[in-house]
Amino acid sequence: MKLDSCRPSADYQFPLVTGCPASCQYCYLQSNPNIKPFARVYANVEEILQNNEKYINQNKPKITSFELASTSDPLSVEHLTGSVKKAIEFLQIKNMDD
Numbered sequence: 209m210k211l212d213s214c215r216p217s218a219d220y221q222f223p224l225v226t227g228c229p230a231s232c233q234y235c236y237l238q239s240n241p242n243i244k245p246f247a248r249v250y251a252n253v254e255e256i257l258q259n260n261e262k263y264i265n266q267n268k269p270k271i272t273s274f275e276l277a278s279t280s281d282p283l284s285v286e287h288l289t290g291s292v293k294k295a296i297e298f299l300q301i302k303n304m305d306d
């Protein structure tokens with residue numbers, strides 16, 4: 209639950225998924241030895257997002273940005289999980305809360 213920096217694209221990165229079911233040969237994901245030839249979906253999305261909220265609150269009043277596709281392609285399974293939509297809505301609301 210300790211988030212890694214993701215400069216310069218975002219303040220932090222976090223995964224909702226690992227890997228990508230497409231496994232395109234030219235993709236940088238294939239060069240990572242830790243990436244398996246299948247996608248793993250995290251079911252504890254609420255827990256992941258609540259952890260991210262701590263980082264948002266620590267950085268206030270600055271807006272905290274997150275990258276969620278640096279080591280996976282969560283959009284490839286979004287039609288099954290809905291987790292990207294859930295994450296965007298949650299993080300946007302928490303960044304705007306006073």
Ligand code: SF4
Nearest residue numbers: 228230231232235281
């Ligand atoms: S992230 Fe994109 S390019 Fe990479 S394997 Fe998945 S679909 Fe292919």
